[in-house]
Amino acid sequence: MNQELTYWAALAHTPSIWTSRKNDIVVQCFNQGKTVADFFESENFLDLDLKSQELELLKKTKLELANYAFMVEGLLNQGYDIVPITSEVYSSTLKTNLKYNSPLILYTKGNKQILHEEAIAIVGSRNANETSLVFTDNVAKKASSEKKIVVSGFAKGVDKQALDSALKYHGQSIIVLPQGITTFASGMKKYYKQIIDGDVLVLSTFHPKSPWSVELAMARNPIIYGLASEIFVAQSDDKGGTWSGVCDGLKKERKIFVRKPSNGEKCANLTLINMGALPVDMEGQPIHDIIKYEIVEEPCPIVAENPKPYETVEDKIRNLLSKGKYTSKEILELLHLSNISSQKLTAMLKKINGIKTEKKGGTNLYYIQTESQLGQLSLSI
């Protein structure tokens, strides 16, 4: 039983401070030879350079430490593991991929050893077609035979197929939950045997009691990508979770393999390939000469540049805000959204995951902090 876990949970669930900032705090503690416990228990948070707003938030958390102790005890008692980022058990692949955006703690159940094996992710639509499911099965089979872990997100369609295929071929799998780990009772029951046999690790990075939500499902995607060294896309629509996940991955220059769709197949796989993803055949093998065979009908759009016709308003806003800070008025103007009231826009902005605000004068500036803005600091902890 590790007393530190109380402090880790407290820091991880302190609201309104970015994960990257929290990791920054962890690194600063480490550089001083101190622990997260020391950070909270010291007179003035180890005199780290904290903004006054952060200080307020952390002081509030400090008062809730005992509550976190009760929470952690309850989880450990139920056999859940809590893995802080400094733990040897923590996935080094995840740390390498996400850097300062790596979640502070992982909640897991099952065989944690899996976190250290080489892993691939298979992602795709909830309403995948038969070809995509066969592709998923093929890739999972190959991975399992090569003793690679299959990471998936436990959604319908491709995710579910990836998990079941991995297990069918006696491989191992990580389920990355779009919810808190204690809200997954039915799944825990369904994969009980596989969990106790050590073939499945269930993992969540959210507050243990969070119910499933679209936001968490989106926020989970980077974790799936982060845990894997290779990413296979079975089928993507031109919007939704898979789409934005892959776009994000490409932006981060991850190696993403996309199934080459058959002629006339209704999916956005080809678009992704055009955006820089690597085409693979039904067996997941790279197709190097795709350009020779594929006639690209439209000029290849550049990632995250001009708003494309199929972009949703939300996508447009995200694109814009990842490039700079704007007021709501500016957003409406720049995106030509004359049909949206500023009130409605504010409501929308609140719902979009990851949007930050900054006060400037009497108005709010909105922006999205992206990986590149964080710099490429390495996590030597």
Added chain:
Amino acid sequence: MNRQEHEIRLKQIFGIDHFYDEQWEAISRILNGERILMIQRTGFGKSLCYQYPATLFQGITVIFSPLIALMRDQVRALNNKGIPARYINSEQSPEENTDTIQEALQGKIKILYIAPERQENQEWIEATQIMNLSMVVIDEAHTISVWGHDFRPAFRRIINLVKLLPQSLPILATTATATKRVQSDVEQQIGGKLTTIRGNLKRDNFRLYVLKVKSDDAKLIWLAQNIKKLDGTGLIYTGTRVDTEIYATWLVQNNVNAVNYHAGHDAETRKEIEIGLMQNKYKCVVSTNALGMGIDKPDIRFIIHTQIPASPIHYFQEIGRAGRDGKPTNIILFYNESKDENGIETDYKLPKAFIDGARPSIANYDKAINALKNEPLTMAGLTKATNLKENQIRIIKADLIDQGIVREVEDGKRKLLEYQFGAKALDTSVFEELRMIKLKDLDSMIGYVNTTKPRMQYLCEFLDDDSKTTYSNCDNTNLSKLTIETNEFWCSKLSEFREAYFPVLDVSETTSSTQKSSGIKWAVSVPVINRIDIIKNDQLFRSFNHSVNWECFSADEKIFLEALLKRHLEKKSHIINGVAASYYGVSNVGNALHRSKYENGGDFPDFLLRLTLKAFCKTFGNTKFDLVLYVPPTHSGDLVKNFAIKFSSVLKTPISHKLIKVRQTKEQKVFQNRLLKVDNIKDAFSYSNPLEIEGKRIILIDDIFDSGATMKEIGKLLTSMGADIIVPIAIAKTVGGDQL
């Protein structure tokens, strides 16, 4: 604030002038956010060390205490001083506990007492995650030592919690009994920066006696002869629940105002007895060790143990609550030193058997592990899957959780036991190690019986108390030994008593429903012929003979209860509580049954018939019955049939042989728990001419009454055929399960 200023505040709130130095040391450290282990004798004033700081803290102080009775007393006392205190435990209704939790969340409570088991409760767990907590107290902290004999599974969670609590949260652990080994164990469990404050445990006002006797009868006789001569009110501790009943009944018959008390009583009865004890309404309360530790009564004048406790720690703990006013207090221990054919002393056997039987066989552990490797199960599911006794399953569960092999996981409102990935194999060496420690402690208890040292010195040395004083005040020093005279008169009086002591067979059903308008949970039952019990919020409200006096109820209640009673009479079994001739194993009845059943000893001997008739007539002598039935045997054999024939001819009541089994069942004793017993005999019986049953008053006979599942099943069948009432009669009732 300095000590002086704090003492002014102390005077204002608690009416006490000064802290003892040791109290102040603890309090000043607690106010400084430190962790304290306080080992002080009972009556020292340990509670003040958390109650006072609690009034200064902004948030709530939570006290984990295993002693429900103590909670009640403390809370009452605190509220009288104007300090908002509450408790949460199984004695309160769920609604009351919910209300308390809400008050705690709203910051209306300063001090909250809670049973460690509550740590398993979802509602509480959720509340703890938003409660403003200022301090945690572990009362009776010796219980969190793994060296403690009665390590309760819930305490494991308290230990885990304490290890996770933030370093700056003050924690106080208190106990009145701790050897150095227990002390260092508790210190390790609490961890962090901990200061131990250890005081002198010696109790000068105790007059310690040991009375060695040659039979258990002698104990009863000594009490009947002498208890009235002892000063004041006191407690008698027996080894088992059955004994509390027997001792109390015997004493009452000898005009001693005694009452029995154990954890099996309902909350209302327990509360009533505790209040009676506080008000000196009884000469003595005969109890298992469920009572006493938590009673805040300063003038318990004597404590008598009819059996030796498991160790000197237990003994010191149990006698500790007596004589807190410092006045002379008699502490008496009985020991039956008669030996069996192997030279083993009688009173060594019971505690030894408890130690040897403390753990189920390894094969049974494996059964449970294998069942859980297959699928996650609830406790009931595991009990069925393994066919193990409920109490064995409880021990297995606790051990498997303790060793991290199994975890209990919330699944909505249920809890599921899950096998854990990577679990280590069961480590049985810890069981053996613990068994050896317990045997050693038991030997130390025997050592107390036989010692020639001053007895208080013996106890204090066992507890590693280092005070260098002289000890006296016992039958090894200045007091004369107790003696016993068992003459013919007393022996025959006792044997008459034993033969007229008839255990009740509790099988009657209740019907309950909550009245929406008032939220009151009502229940009705007909436990005895012509008696109607009305139960209000799980506590007996009124008993009526023949018919309910509706004037006791409001118009609304009357309508509600009439409907409930009607439903009860229409739907529920007409079986009422019956009687057995004896407990199995308490007298020679068990041996006689065993000879007939398993050693081809022929029909049950006539003395069993006489005794059973006596039990029957004493309870039902005035009632006319129409028909005698008997439980058809599982295997061929007419023992019960022949017995029932004789029974019916003496009573001149017709007998019928038409109650039969419609399918093969197994012997009930094959099944180790109630759930499977019920399954075994469900729909197993039939009566070939149902019309004969209609409107009849029926006597239903069996030889041994165990869980009552068979009698209840037949009762249900006969009720469906229109029987008026069914009375179960047995030759013997087992003590906690079929122990053949």
